[in-house]
Amino acid sequence: MSEYMQSLMNQAEQDLLHTYNRYPVVIDHGKGVYLYDVDGKKYLDFVAGIAVFALGYGNREYNDALKAQIDKIIHTSNYYYNEPAIRAAHMIREVSGMDRVFFTNSGAEANEGALKAAMKYAWLKDHAEDHEIVAMEHSFHGRTYGALAVTGNAHYRDPFGEMPCHAQFAKFNDLASVEACINEKTCAVILEPVQGEGGLQPATEEFLKGVRKLCDEHHILLIFDEVQCGMGRTGYMYAWQRFGVKPDIMTTAKALGCGVPVGAFLMTEEVAQNSLKAGDHGTTYGGNPLATAAVCKVLELYRKDHIIEHVNEVAPYMWAKLDEVAAHHKCILEHRGSGLMQGLVFDRPVGDIILKAMEKGLILINAGSNILRFVPPLVITKDNVDEMVSILEPAIEEVE
Numbered sequence: 041m042s043e044y045m046q047s048l049m050n051q052a053e054q055d056l057l058h059t060y061n062r063y064p065v066v067i068d069h070g071k072g073v074y075l076y077d078v079d080g081k082k083y084l085d086f087v088a089g090i091a092v093f094a095l096g097y098g099n100r101e102y103n104d105a106l107k108a109q110i111d112k113i114i115h116t117s118n119y120y121y122n123e124p125a126i127r128a129a130h131m132i133r134e135v136s137g138m139d140r141v142f143f144t145n146s147g148a149e150a151n152e153g154a155l156k157a158a159m160k161y162a163w164l165k166d167h168a169e170d171h172e173i174v175a176m177e178h179s180f181h182g183r184t185y186g187a188l189a190v191t192g193n194a195h196y197r198d199p200f201g202e203m204p205c206h207a208q209f210a211k212f213n214d215l216a217s218v219e220a221c222i223n224e225k226t227c228a229v230i231l232e233p234v235q236g237e238g239g240l241q242p243a244t245e246e247f248l249k250g251v252r253k254l255c256d257e258h259h260i261l262l263i264f265d266e267v268q269c270g271m272g273r274t275g276y277m278y279a280w281q282r283f284g285v286k287p288d289i290m291t292t293a294k295a296l297g298c299g300v301p302v303g304a305f306l307m308t309e310e311v312a313q314n315s316l317k318a319g320d321h322g323t324t325y326g327g328n329p330l331a332t333a334a335v336c337k338v339l340e341l342y343r344k345d346h347i348i349e350h351v352n353e354v355a356p357y358m359w360a361k362l363d364e365v366a367a368h369h370k371c372i373l374e375h376r377g378s379g380l381m382q383g384l385v386f387d388r389p390v391g392d393i394i395l396k397a398m399e400k401g402l403i404l405i406n407a408g409s410n411i412l413r414f415v416p417p418l419v420i421t422k423d424n425v426d427e428m429v430s431i432l433e434p435a436i437e438e439v440e
């Protein structure tokens with residue numbers, strides 16, 4: 041590592057709040073599925089900024105669309121209409137089958153809005169002020185208070201006092217457990233169709249269909265957090281589309297803007313008509329012309345470049361290759377996930393493997409301490425998968 045890179049890292053550790061244990065690299069730029077650090081070292085990227093940069097780095101059309109929008113206008117306010125937001129909302133409706141869209145700046149903020157919509161929906165029915173949400177163990181919905189309240193990891197919640205809404209935590213893929221959590225105060229169930237942060241765990245068809253049925257029977261709303269598993273990652277634009285189990289409210293972010301911070305919560309017309317009204321919710325930046333110009337271009341490129349078809353071609357290949365890796369190493373207990381969202385569960389923390397891989401030019405990330413997470417740009421090729429495996433195997437061997 042150059043002195044220059046070391047000095048940048050030292051500076052960062054003096055100035056930035058230490059809420060992340062960062063890996064020892066200063067990223068400079070990206071090209072396709074490769075990242076380059078400030079010393080010019082090249083890395084194959086199987087993280088994509090945590091499932092964000094689906095289209096790969098330096099996509100000419102995407103970059104040009106953003107530059108053109110910057111020269112026109114970057115920000116207005118939601119008190120005025122803007123063309124990119126209007127187009128983006130319509131395009132998201134088309135790919136999601138949902139009816140109404142509210143743009144946010146992040147996944148957590150999208151979940152905040154989803155929870156407020158569900159609370160207001162229930163409040164309009166009975167004016168009770170103690171509604172509860174049923175969420176899942178090992179879920180992750182973001183770090184703001186509302187999102188944290190439904191995040192199924194007590195370590196994330198415990199230091200931060202009373203949560204703004206009361207959540208009951210059910211076991212993922214266990215319908216009886218969800219049913220046991222539902223009571224007369226419950227207003228919604230929130231879950232990720234494929235759990236990301238919590239360990240790359242897909243919901244079964246039976247579970248999703250069962251939860252939908254429970255929600256209908258109890259007249260409560262079903263919220264899907266598609267922040268990580270959405271946008272084509274599982275081989276469907278949204279993961280719930282695999283089983284046709286449609287939510288009442290859903291959230292999307294991460295790959296939605298492919299790097300420009302943008303998210304959204306979406307709902308059916310029925311929920312829209314009976315929840316948030318003018319004055320109930322807002323955001324200064326959410327859906328600004330720069331962010332929504334990115335959304336428009338991303339959705340256009342998904343269609344034009346057949347991104348989802350590509351995922352369905354490469355994902356089974358990555359599955360087979362990681363299955364082989366798992367078969368070669370006793371320390372790997374399980375291989376799970378969906379599409380280009382896969383995980384290898386180890387019998388030990390994976391931090392050292394990630395560091396070894398990084399030394400050898402491969403960027404990987406964990407999900408929890410014992411799981412290696414693979415969420416590459418959706419444009420990776422089978423050759424990229426082979427290259428990844430050729431670095432991963434020796435990295436595992438060195439720590440074994």
Ligand SMILES: *Cc1c(COP(=O)(O)O)cnc(C)c1O
Nearest residue numbers: 146147148180181182236267268
């Ligand atoms: C990343 C993530 C979030 C939070 O998104 P931010 O943009 O970091 O606020 C919420 N839900 C899921 C499933 C995520 O993976």
